[in-house]
Amino acid sequence: MTLNPAYDMTYRVEHFERGRAQRVRSVDQRLGGRGINVTRVLNQLGKYARATGFADHAFAAAAELEMPVDFVHALPWVRRTVVISESADGTATALWEPGPRLTEPHAVDQLRVRVNGMLSDMSGLVIAGSLPDGVSPVLPAELARAAIAAGVPTICDFDGPALKVAAGVPGIVLTPNTEELERLTGRPAGTVAEILAAVDPLLADGVAAVVVTRGGAGMVGVTATRAWSAALPKPLAGNPTGAGDAAVAALIAGLAAAGNPDWPELLADAVATSAAAVVIPVAGEIDRVLRERLLPTVRVRELEIVGARS
Numbered sequence: 001m002t003l004n005p006a007y008d009m010t011y012r013v014e015h016f017e018r019g020r021a022q023r024v025r026s027v028d029q030r031l032g033g034r035g036i037n038v039t040r041v042l043n044q045l046g047k048y049a050r051a052t053g054f055a056d057h058a059f060a061a062a063a064e065l066e067m068p069v070d071f072v073h074a075l076p077w078v079r080r081t082v083v084i085s086e087s088a089d090g091t092a093t094a095l096w097e098p099g100p101r102l103t104e105p106h107a108v109d110q111l112r113v114r115v116n117g118m119l120s121d122m123s124g125l126v127i128a129g130s131l132p133d134g135v136s137p138v139l140p141a142e143l144a145r146a147a148i149a150a151g152v153p154t155i156c157d158f159d160g161p162a163l164k165v166a167a168g169v170p171g172i173v174l175t176p177n178t179e180e181l182e183r184l185t186g187r188p189a190g191t192v193a194e195i196l197a198a199v200d201p202l203l204a205d206g207v208a209a210v211v212v213t214r215g216g217a218g219m220v221g222v223t224a225t226r227a228w229s230a231a232l233p234k235p236l237a238g239n240p241t242g243a244g245d246a247a248v249a250a251l252i253a254g255l256a257a258a259g260n261p262d263w264p265e266l267l268a269d270a271v272a273t274s275a276a277a278v279v280i281p282v283a284g285e286i287d288r289v290l291r292e293r294l295l296p297t298v299r300v301r302e303l304e305i306v307g308a309r310s
Contacts, residue, residue: 001115001127001143002035002053003135004099005063006081010282015088025087028282031063032081034128034157037245037284038252039067041273044286047253052114054107054132070114074107075132076100083241085281090237102134115143119150124256126248127166128157137161144169153255157248159183170206173255175248177213192229195220196305209263211251211270213244219274220303221267227303230267232294236275242283247274268298 010028035053042049051063055071059078063069079099085092125147127140140162147154148171155173156166159180166172167184178189187198189212199210199222211221218231250273254266276291277283 001125001140002033002051002055002129003127003140004079004130004132005031005033005036005053005055005059005075006079006097006099007059008032008283009080009082010085011082012085012087012281014086016084016086016091016093022084030282030284031059031066032283034245034248035126036063037242038126038128038157038249040284041246041249041277041286042253043067044288045249045253045273047249047256050118052111052118054102054111054135070118072107072110072114074102074104074110076103083239083283085239090239092239092241094241096130099130099132102132108135108139111139112143112146116146119147119152122147122150122152124252125152125154126157126252127154128245128248130158130160131162137165141165141169144172148172153252155248155252155255157244167202167207168205171208173209173211173251174202174207175211175213175244175251177215177244181210181212192220192303196222196227196303209261211247211267213247213274215240218271218298219247219267221263222305223263225305226263227305228264228267228300229303230264230271230298230300232271232275233297233299236278238278239281239283240278242280242285243274243277245283246277246286247271249273264300264302268295268300271298 012025039049039051050068052070054074056075060071079097082095144154157175181189185198188194189198209223216235247270250270272291272295276286
């Protein structure tokens with residue numbers, strides 16, 4: 001589910017310098033937004049996935065040519081995101097537009113109806129990305145609560161006030177990066193020990209699992225009783241935009257397939273899938289051959305939990 005989709009623009013330059021005119025080597029435009037990227041990667045992994053959320057007519061029509069969709073046509077226009085990708089060293093600079101204000105009075109009710117209608121056929125739900133102006137931060141949590149009540153594994157992958165509300169939904173899986181976790185908890189999350197301390201109150205309040213993405217350092221996954229770190233022996237250089245979305249796609253694919261998740265296996269798959277996205281210059285794509293090659297090399301280590309839940 002993507003509530004605030006985007007047209008992703010990627011400009012490739014040799015080396016980006018502020019304050020100077022730049023020679024752009026190539027330009028890519030594609031449909032984007034976190035949930036769109038997750039949908040795209042899931043389909044590359046051979047998992048049927050449908051994109052829903054808010055869009056305008058033009059975006060929804062373009063998306064329908066690429067993937068199964070069921071959007072509420074409620075946005076006056078769709079924002080753009082711009083990534084400047086430097087071929088010299090793989091550095092990426094991103095510019096995120098805020099997007100339009102949702103003014104359609106019945107849009108939220110229409111989305112609720114669509115989601116409720118899909119629950120019986122749904123094996124997993126991802127709610128990802130920012131909210132359009134005019135949408136309550138309570139909405140993602142409300143939709144997640146309905147899905148979990150129907151027995152559907154649900155991941156929330158966003159930031160800000162909406163994440164704070166979603167963290168109060170029992171059974172939810174959260175996938176913040178370290179900065180998002182720090183904003184959510186008000187605690188440092190720079191080290192593994194700090195991450196474990198920061199997520200402890202969330203799990204004590206009923207969150208099913210927290211998977212914290214750490215860029216090239218891999219991931220830390222924590223459930224109510226156990227915790228693991230997972231990483232490649234050596235991080236890959238490239239464009240990190242969309243790597244987190246690829247990881248979420250791998251996680252929801254595993255959660256949807258397993259009644260009792262094998263978290264070490266899920267984390268290894270998420271790390272390998274994320275790395276397979278880094279080497280692609282645009283978000284929402286993975287190198288499937290590389291993913292299969294990297295998967296056996298991921299190092300998963302169980303961590304000792306100390307604190308209130310030990």
